[in-house]
Amino acid sequence: MTLVKFNPEKRNNSLLPGFNDIFDSIFNDTFFNDRMITRVPAANISETPENWHIELAAPGLKKEDFKLNLDHNVLNISVEQHSETTDNQKNYSKREYSYNSFVRSFTLPESADDNGIEAEYADGILKISIAKKEEAKTVRRQIEIK
Incomplete structure (x- = not known):
């Protein structure tokens, strides 16, 4: 029953x-x-006048676990982690934030600078900064009303 x-x-x-x-x-x-x-980490995407920013929440990983590739304006973020079984391994009743492998792909706009991509992993968050080309940077100015 x-x-x-x-x-x-x-x-x-x-x-x-x-x-x-x-x-x-x-x-x-x-x-x-x-x-x-789907077992992929959540992503936040934001924009500043100079860059686009991608933040990927992936706790429990090391920066060596990540591979970032750029192929024809598509940024691929992949992780392949091999878990080693030991005698002291915990017996989980529920495990929600373990990623053994995943791939996230983001199509970059034409205005992205391929040479201006930087990545940093700290506190369980992978932060990627993608620079904009000079012609794509927004110009701000005050417009006079007549």
């Missing part, structure tokens, strides 16, 4: 109350969730 949470506060328009709760319980279970979520 399986216990299924029923939420009486949740108002839905179905003919059978609790019917949606059963499916929510099944598909929100960690067994299905772990298989439906």
Whole structure:
């Protein structure tokens, strides 16, 4: 017998109350969730007048684990980590932030400077700075209203 949470506060328009709760319980279970979520780190992308910035949250890795490649305006960030089994290895009941291998690809705009890409890994975050070409840098000025 399986216990299924029923939420009486949740108002839905179905003919059978609790019917949606059963499916929510099944598909929100960690067994299905772990298989439906892609195991790639989250990324933040921002822009300043001089650069684009990519931040990738990848805790538990070393900077040697990362490989950054640029191929025809596509920046590929990959990690392939080989886990060594030891006698002291922990027996996890749930493990959400382990990345054995992944690839994230970002298409750079034409205005990106290929020679101005810098990367730094600290505190579990890979920070990539991509310089803009001179003609792509935004010019700011005050416009007079007549």
